[in-house]
Amino acid sequence: DTEVTQTPKHLVMGMTNKKSLKCEQHMGHRAMYWYKQKAKKPPELMFVYSYEKLSINESVPSRFSPECPNSSLLNLHLHALQPEDSALYLCASSRGVGTITDTQYFGPGTRLTVL
């Protein structure tokens, strides 16, 4: 089983709203990732959690706030977003971080539209 699940599939929010994206995996993976992807572009890394601790923040604006409540769950809290934040938000997980066979498996993504 290489399944990563994400909810919701689609989200439309106003610039003053607060919402959260959720990601879950039950593969025993200890690294989890948030990516942002714009149309016809590759995924851009936002955050990496390793063993439930934030290990990488790619200078992401504070209106995006990640949270890793346990080893299976990863959240992304959204507040005061801008229209240019509209994108596909992808969650991924891997067994560990930095070893040779650390394939990242992606969830289906949340299509976010900010009005």
Place this chain on the structure above:
Amino acid sequence: GQNIDQPTEMTATEGAIVQINCTYQTSGFNGLFWYQQHAGEAPTFLSYNVLDGLEEKGRFSSFLSRSKGYSYLLLKELQMKDSASYLCAVSYYGNNRLAFGKGNQVVVIP
């Protein structure tokens, strides 16, 4: 940056063979991954290469030359469902990131 370079788009006929190339900076190379991504969907893992040579998985094969900083993905017996973007991603030592290429859009026509 790691300068992951891929051509942007190609069209091929059903049943044909296509080769998608990827070049990258060799310093600190740890492994190379190929992903398939259909429009609006998540990337799906296809293959990874760590050592030089060819890895075959059914209709898909991936090749790596570490000394040349070069990989290719070979798609054989193309099917309509193979129309997608193919992403090359490289892992580097001491780094928790995958460096993605821009992706190569393959369009399969009847």
